[in-house]
Amino acid sequence: GENVEQHPSTLSVQEGDSAVIKCTYSDSASNYFPWYKQELGKGPQLIIDIRSNVGEKKDQRIAVTLNKTAKHFSLHITETQPEDSAVYFCAARAAGNKLTFGGGTRVLVKP
Amino acid sequence: EAGVAQSPRYKIIEKRQSVAFWCNPISGHATLYWYQQILGQGPKLLIQFQNNGVVDDSQLPKDRFSAERLKGVDSTLKIQPAKLEDSAVYLCASSQMTGNNGELFFGEGSRLTVL
Numbered sequence: 202g203e204n205v206e207q208h209p210s211t212l213s214v215q216e217g218d219s220a221v222i223k224c225t226y227s228d229s230a231s232n233y234f235p236w237y238k239q240e241l242g243k244g245p246q247l248i249i250d251i252r253s254n255v256g257e258k259k260d261q262r263i264a265v266t267l268n269k270t271a272k273h274f275s276l277h278i279t280e281t282q283p284e285d286s287a288v289y290f291c292a293a294r295a296a297g298n299k300l301t302f303g304g305g306t307r308v309l310v311k312p
Numbered sequence: 313e314a315g316v317a318q319s320p321r322y323k324i325i326e327k328r329q330s331v332a333f334w335c336n337p338i339s340g341h342a343t344l345y346w347y348q349q350i351l352g353q354g355p356k357l358l359i360q361f362q363n364n365g366v367v368d369d370s371q372l373p374k375d376r377f378s379a380e381r382l383k384g385v386d387s388t389l390k391i392q393p394a395k396l397e398d399s400a401v402y403l404c405a406s407s408q409m410t411g412n413n414g415e416l417f418f419g420e421g422s423r424l425t426v427l
Contacts, residue, residue: 207354235415244316244403244418245355290354299368300416302354 203228205293207303215311220278222306224291227272231293234267234274235300239288248289249276281310314338316419318404324425330392333422337385337406343367344381345416346389347403355403361387394426 204227214220226234232253237245251258251265251274258265262281267274274293278285291303317336325331337344343362347355358377360368364384372379376395381387391398401421407414 205354237418242420244405244420246418247415250415292354299357299360302356304354305352 203231203293203295203298203301205291205301205303207291207306209306210304211307211309213309213311214281216281216283218281220276220281220285220308220310222276222289222291222308223273224275224293224303225271225273226293226301228293228295228298229269229272230295230298231272232296233294234265235292235294236263236265236276237290237292237302239290239305241287245290278308281308283310283312286310316404316406316417318402318419318422320422321420322423322425324427325394326427327396328393330390331394331424332388332390333402333404333424335387335389335404335419337387337404338408338417341406341408341417342384343407343409343414344387345405345407346379346387347405347418349401349403349421351400358389358402391424394424396426399424399426 207224235250238248239245262279264277288305290305292300294300346358349355358372359379361381364381379389401423403421405416405418
């Protein structure tokens with residue numbers, strides 16, 4: 202089955218700096234890679250996703266990049282703000298298969 | 313549009329007791345998922361329903377966990393008897409699409425503490 206590794210497990214950044222979270226996956230058939238943000242006491246919420254026919258996708262201050270050859274994908278948050286503080290999860294899925302999550306990254310944005 | 317509703321939000325029980333969690337998915341969503349999220353880890357799929365049929369329950373500990381989705385809408389997840397290692401947040405999610413496609417919408421979860 203699919204295995205998703207996520208790094209780092211914790212990330213502390215100064216407000217205004219950038220944050221980068223990296224994930225690797227094992228199943229070369231995976232073609233859908235969402236990122237979820239989970240705030241304290243809440244369920245995960247989709248913030249951006251990318252499919253395997255696209256190498257990069259951007260939405261305001263967040264962007265995702267995908268390298269299918271190396272089987273890794275990354276989340277980039279620019280100009281971080283205190284409200285970006287949360288736990289972020291990457292996930293991967295092959296067509297028809299279940300979504301497999303990474304272990305999560307706790308991001309703390311210091312004002 | 314109302315989101316995924318779950319109850320109770322918190323539950324504390326002693327080991328060997330039983331507990332049940334309820335989920336009401338977003339209206340019209342055909343697929344419903346139950347995930348277990350242990351502290352500090354990512355969500356792990358326990359069971360997936362499509363309408364009222366089970367699609368995937370390969371990671372459900374069937375000796376103690378059971379789930380049903382009668383009439384293809386609400387779902388309940390039961391644990392009996394509970395063990396200490398069942399302490400976790402149980403997340404329900406739903407998706408409009410079938411066949412493991414489409415965005416998952418999560419509820420706020422039910423936090424279980426087993427003493």
